[in-house]
Amino acid sequence: xxxxxxxxFCRTLSRICxxxxxxxxxxxxxxxxxEKGPLHVRNQFPPHLMFLTPHPDxxxxxxxxxxxxxxxxxxxxxxxxxxSADWNTLxxxxxxxxxxxxxxxxxxxxxxxxxxxxxxxxxxxxxxFLEDYHDTFGFPNYGREERPKNxxxxxxxxxxxxxxxxxxxxxxxxxxxxSAKLSLTDEETGLFQKNRFSSTSVSLAYTxxxxxxxxxxxxxxxxxxxxxxxxxxxxxxxFALYLNPSVFFLSDPETSGPDISxxxxxxxxxxxxxxxxxxxxxxxxxxxxxSPFENTGISQxxxxxxxxxxxxxxxxxxxxxxxxxxxxxxTHSAPDFNIHVRVVCEIGN
Numbered sequence: 001x002x003x004x005x006x007x008x009f010c011r012t013l014s015r016i017c018x019x020x021x022x023x024x025x026x027x028x029x030x031x032x033x034x035e036k037g038p039l040h041v042r043n044q045f046p047p048h049l050m051f052l053t054p055h056p057d058x059x060x061x062x063x064x065x066x067x068x069x070x071x072x073x074x075x076x077x078x079x080x081x082x083x084s085a086d087w088n089t090l091x092x093x094x095x096x097x098x099x100x101x102x103x104x105x106x107x108x109x110x111x112x113x114x115x116x117x118x119x120x121x122x123x124x125x126x127x128x129f130l131e132d133y134h135d136t137f138g139f140p141n142y143g144r145e146e147r148p149k150n151x152x153x154x155x156x157x158x159x160x161x162x163x164x165x166x167x168x169x170x171x172x173x174x175x176x177x178x179s180a181k182l183s184l185t186d187e188e189t190g191l192f193q194k195n196r197f198s199s200t201s202v203s204l205a206y207t208x209x210x211x212x213x214x215x216x217x218x219x220x221x222x223x224x225x226x227x228x229x230x231x232x233x234x235x236x237x238x239f240a241l242y243l244n245p246s247v248f249f250l251s252d253p254e255t256s257g258p259d260i261s262x263x264x265x266x267x268x269x270x271x272x273x274x275x276x277x278x279x280x281x282x283x284x285x286x287x288x289x290x291s292p293f294e295n296t297g298i299s300q301x302x303x304x305x306x307x308x309x310x311x312x313x314x315x316x317x318x319x320x321x322x323x324x325x326x327x328x329x330x331t332h333s334a335p336d337f338n339i340h341v342r343v344v345c346e347i348g349n
Contacts, residue, residue: 035233035240036313037273037283039325041340043307044076044097045333046154047293049119049174050218050253052209052225053305054246054267054289059203059231061183062105066348072099073342076335077126081147084297088157092147094124095335098171105348109183116212117174119219121166123152130336154218158296161257164218172213175220179207181231203231207248215254223251227265242285244269250292262292271309279315283325284308291333305333311340319346 038056062068073096080091096119103113128149147153152168185202206228213220227248234241246267253260271285286308293301311325320343327338 035235035273035275036281036315036321036323037240038242038269038271038285039283039309039311039313039323039340040070040072040101040342041074041287041309041311041325041327041338043287043289043305043334044074044078044095044338045305045335046078046091046093046095046121046218047156047301048305048333049097049117050213050215050221051250051262051265051292052175052177052207052227052248053265053292054229054244054248054269054287055207056242056244056269056271056285056287057181057205057229057231058242059181059183059201059233061109061111061181061203062103062346063348064105064108066105066346068101068103068344068346070099070101070103070342070344072101072340073097074099074338074340076338077124077130078335079147080298080300080332082298082300086159087296087298087301088155089296089298089301090153090155092123092151092153093121093168094126095122096120096171097174111181113179113181115177115179117176118171119174120169120171121152121154122168123150125150156218158258158260163253163255163258163260164216166218172217172219174213176210176212177207178210179205181205199235201233201235205229205231216256221251222254225250229267238275240273242269242271242273246289248289263290263294265292266290273313281313282311283313283323284310286330300332303331303333306330307334307338309340320344 040056042055076095078091078093080089082089098118100116103111106112154166156163181203183203209225211220211222215222225248229244229246232243248265250262252262267289269287273281273283275281288306290304291302296302307327308330309325309327313321313323315321323342325340
């Protein structure tokens, strides 16, 4: 399953890249400065939020001595009710994630950032609507109709032992992260020079997860994950393409019960952004990464993650922008859906 999905993703990605490159290279000169993406939305699957996972980003750095502040809000619905020989997994919730991101331009080429997420899990209010929606269009409910409507449940059990004890309600601190982004090339300097048809930017990012969340309640792993991402952007007239390969090294979670081990994650993000005007851009993107779990017998845990995000970014003022995205799972290792809103503000001279 993993190999088939990965091959399908690679083939689809290569076709998209070839088609867009040929089309836009046949048009005029590059219109630099319009790009605003990608959409900064990550997979909000609860078992993955305890670990460091790929987060879409651009290679652009914050200008020296300037700050960029952002607040994003995500609302997701998740349902999993599966049992294997060793594992029992029950996830029935709606979840709100508030994410504060602080970025600072340390030098002309280096940006440092701090990410602080807050999570609220509860029973929600959409179960009836989702059942009717799935029934109308013939989509499976995966047993949702057998559960009490709008009742919270979050339990991962291995060999009869609870991994953590989750509770509904409240806004809880989750594991945060610090990162450094180093610009390697841009259209002015470096390996890739500006040309008639396109321009390319590449940065290297290093991220370290800070175990600030309560691992006993399922809001963190208790470990220091870390990893690297290559952030690349290819600009064409009114269009930008983003490709971000990544690797993240995860530490096994601290638990008072079962012994749980996790794998290194390999990711590939691909996104496209089209400029409608100087202020508005449309974005479509795929975020893929391998599962941190293996051989649990639960497909939602073992399968790799692939999520589609569609949305727009609007520049409200030269210093303030708004982004919106709707995300749909293409595998079951992601929320049934996720609605994402983000406000970004740049501060400084």
